[in-house]
Amino acid sequence: MTPFGAAGDIAEQTAPTLAGPPSPPRGLPALKLFQHIRAPEIPYYLGWLNYWSDAAARAIGFPDPARDADLLSRARRTATGGWVVQLTDAPLDLDNPAHLDALRRAYERFPEIGGRAPLR
Template sequence: MPATHPSQLGMIVYGPANAGNAGRPLAAVHGMERALPGLRLDWRISDEGKPIPLPQRDAWVADGQTDEPGLPLLCNGDESYPVTISGWEKSSASSPGGQPQFEIHVSLPLATPGIAAIAADVLEAIAEGARAFWGHATPFNAGVEISRQTRHPVRKPGVPPRGLPTLNLPEELRLPEIPQRLGWMNYWSEAAAQAIGFPDSARDSELLSRSRRTATGGWVVQLTEAPLDLDNPAHLAALMRAYERFPEIGGRSTP
């Protein structure tokens, strides 16, 4: 379930199509639980919006793959501190390079103590578990504005907010490894990092000071120390610098 409120931090990762295999969705769930000690995502939401326990969670997720590939909405069952994860297939017609994808969405409270370290751990865990190409973790308000950077003369006309660059629709990107946009925390697989030219020791010293390498050779790259707030001029400037540094993001350059 995507983040839907300013109090939430939203995460999205994009990986290869799932093809009805529960292995990668469950790996993302298990990784998220390891990244947040004490977290158990073994509840679902009823039609009335109430949490229902899932004593056989993994089997329930696996059984669901026979009906429709994806990850049904799971939560922690705590309405005072809601954490959710879900995922679904994205068709080839709306995906980069004409290749279908599987996307996973996570939401957790932005006010969580130590949110920067937690966000980095959770983003890495779900991305590596899903074998994602790229992903990001971004506060809801900033995420809404960044999503408005994606424009098309006919299908999505308009001007991006705050002078941010225009980004192409996902299906206009030539490769699935190319990130479609930036966020506060960014996960770039090894292939994604190569596609955008990261890292460059001469140009990326500031970003590298807030980055770490993952076990699979990918990167978790944090744009700002505090959660991204585009009302903060320093944060907006950091986002603009990152877009200037990586013109491949959003399909703004040609090979």
Template sequence: MTTRKRLELTVYAPPLAGRDGRPLALVRGMELALPGLRLEWEVDKEGRPIPLPQREAWLAEAATRGKLPLLCNGDESYPVTISGMHRFASASAGRQPQLQINVKLPQDTVVFAAAAEMLEAVSEGARAFWGRAAPEDAALDIAYQIAPTREGPPSPRRGLPALKLFEHIRSPEIPYYLGWLNYWSAASAKAIGFPDPARDTEWLSRSRRTATGGWIVQLTEAPLDLDDPSHLEALKRAYERFPEIGGRAAP
């Protein structure tokens, strides 16, 4: 049986604390962005979905422990999942702890059409520093930009630039990497110098502001496919334009 490929959303935000309403806000935002989506099941140790009749209370209790447990839509033939993990200060930019939110969705026309709205909903709901969405294959290539080899430094594919490990980036507002769709909070956009009307015509043509003053920036019209030379060149141009991303700018 062919395994369905996934669209991956990854968002980095301040850690959860106390009576934190962000988990419920971002889950509801996702549901509004993707028609028919209901994230009302948890996943047991065997990977089976279990209904959550008291989802709001369940999320609120988990937030007091700094957690966003794995939620899903209960449909094993069309799985949508969201979860959060605590990143310790020693493994995060600016040596500040973060909440890393991971969303996985089937790659199809419905999801692609709603992807920007979902990325915005999760990012704004989490009050994130930044986030990105990328098809699974492109996300793997991008991961090679950071992953160290046995010999030491990363060995990126396709001529993409090597990026620093997260803990070597000076500020949590600086994105670790790029994606097909990018969410940059107002602070993140300022940190990387976006927008510059004279230099960012290409990016501004596929960008829009969010309610909090952040940005959704789309690198290519179609979902990012690095087997397409024009998409690969677009990604390289974006890295060249924003050297702060991945901690590559000179100190």
């Protein structure tokens, strides 16, 4: 496990299979390869620690105080207007059901991440 999340699981989220499109593990969403994400400010994937520039945060709609209270409790604004957002208190462990649930919820909250939704 890397400090930025489960690198193997992230690779599996985008890896094509012999049958065709990606077959994501553990109910995580299929992500587009970074070269197929049409806006450079859109994050490629989520990890335990996430840096979102001001432009990236605006593109994904973060923060929304009504929907992001949990994330905001573990987020810090940078001097340049970006955000460092920590998904869980401890490094992501996808064998921990609470961590996997937090990651799934974050992907549901931010469909733009990984190029899964059109830009706003």
